[in-house]
Amino acid sequence: xxxxxxxxxxxxxxxxxxxxxxxxxxxxxxxxxxxxxxxxxxxxxxxxxxxxxxxxxxxxxxxxxxxxxxxxxxxxxxxxxxxxxxxxxxxxxxxxxxxxx
Numbered sequence: 115x116x117x118x119x120x121x122x123x124x125x126x127x128x129x130x131x132x133x134x135x136x137x138x139x140x141x142x143x144x145x146x147x148x149x150x151x152x153x154x155x156x157x158x159x160x161x162x163x164x165x166x167x168x169x170x171x172x173x174x175x176x177x178x179x180x181x182x183x184x185x186x187x188x189x190x191x192x193x194x195x196x197x198x199x200x201x202x203x204x205x206x207x208x209x210x211x212x213x214x215x
Contacts, residue, residue: 135168
């Protein structure tokens with residue numbers, strides 16, 4: 115399954131990189147995301163191109179961790195919602211309900 119989300123590993127210290135493109139991509143990741151998760155689309159929006167080999171190299175070196183899509187059954191995706199829900203004995207309440215709901 116193709117991975118689109120990544121996050122820099124917080125615990126990794128300095129790792130010598132041989133590929134110049136990997137060094138450049140790591141610099142972009144450090145400047146824009148730090149250790150926050152990011153997706154490839156955001157790298158595209160930052161003007162990065164032809165970065166897949168460098169991103170794979172960073173993953174292979176353990177500097178960046180890939181986060182593949184969640185699956186609970188083969189071939190099915192699991193949804194992630196951005197709201198907090200309280201389940202009570204008599205009702206369900208959306209606590210984080212805002213303008214986007």
